[in-house]
Amino acid sequence: MTDPIAPPEGTITTERRGALLLIGINRPAKYNGFTPRMFRELGEAYSLLDDDPDLRVGVLHAFGKHFTAGLDLPTIAPLMQRGEKAIPLGNVEPTDLGTPGYRRRTKPMVVAVKGITYTLGIELMLAADIVVAADDCRFSQLEVKRGIMATGGATLRMAERAGLGNAMLHLLTGDEFGSVEALRLNFVQKVVAAGQELEAALDIAQAIAAQAPLAVVATRLSALKAVEHGPLAAMEEFIDVQAKLANSEDAKEGVRSFVERRAAKFTGR
Template sequence: MQAPPSPPEGCISCEQRGELLLIGINRPAKYNGFTPRMFRELGEAYTRLDDDPQLRVGVLHAFGPHFTAGLDLPTIAPLMRSGEKAIPPGLVEPMDLGTSGYRRRTKPMVVAVKGITYTLGIELMLAADVVVAADDCRFSQLEVKRGIMATGGATLRMAQRAGLGNALLHLLTGDEFGAAEALRLNFVQKLVPAGQELGEALRIAEAIAAQAPLAVVATRLNALKSVEAGPIAAMREFIAVQQRLSHTEDAAEGVRSFVEKRSARFSGR
């Protein structure tokens, strides 16, 4: 996909394709290194996904040969020293950490990664729902090599996905590892030949978008609650959520489509 023009500090380029929002990291001349502007626009894009009723699934991708080399430290370091946030409060937080003053995403996010996928790139994909990786991916969570700590979720989610020992192997050495290792550690869900990652991510996103939107959101949030708060907390919601969903127009359409032996046409109501 051809990169739209971008300013020197980079930008986030959005494209709506039907019910999908393609969110493109756009600073290929600088390995898509994130500046404060890019953080702000990423938060705005995630918020647009959640707030627009016509949108059902987000697809995060990058222009150029690489996903992102991570932070543009010269522009981000002053914010880190002051404790300021690059993303304005009140927006959806792309890292989905539940930080005070920020919203958590409700709609699904599929990510296509390729080439260099360092630090923030790993944290963005771990904060998403489904990750498709090109087989040329190079991953590294190298904050310890810069005298800082990963604070975008890597210390939480790498251990959650791969076990503490596997997580610390990469967190404490800052080493570079490949796509096969990322798949083994459950950091990504699918590997494809380089150049096919966005197409496969779009295929998965379209399959999700074809399902009942309210049921998709409820299913995602319940699975997330099970991971974060435990299975008992998630099970306590089963009856109430199922009662609410069963009274929707989409549930009635699901029954009709089953009886009529056709694909369902869901409205999100």
């Protein structure tokens, strides 16, 4: 993939590949540090994924050698001081925190990370569903070194994935760790040789896109509800959700494909 030319303030690219939406972070000259424009465009890209019925899975990746060094503080600090967000209200929130005024993503997101993956980079991947990491990744949640706190989900999700002690080790020291440690902590799901991370992420996304879209979304939301609200809250929805799915055209196609011993052709209806 040829890296597109990026403006000084960076940009977020989108590329359709069938049912996949590739979302690219593009400011390699500045280690893909996020500016207000990039935040705004990222929210727009995530919203496009959720709103377009032809799209089934998102793949977040980056141009250049690194995923992102995190926030471009000189451009973001004024917003932080005013308590403002760079993403316009009404968009899908990429960190998926359920902030009032923002939508939560419903469709799956696979992330390919590489090189420097600091602060916001970790929070974006923890907010996604599946993460493929290059073996050259350098992770750090270093907000404490800058006098601020991680507010994109790291304080929530690092402890949930790795346990409180492991989370405190990295949150409170701001140390740098590699892909092996990230895999041990369940921050990433797969580690591959540098340069192969996007291809591996695309393979996973294609496998997801081949499944029944309504069932994929329902399954994802059920698992998320169990994590955030507990197993009983998720179980309460089982019968109603399953009844809706069982009456869908895709469920009927699933039965036909089983009887006819062929791959199913799902439409999302």
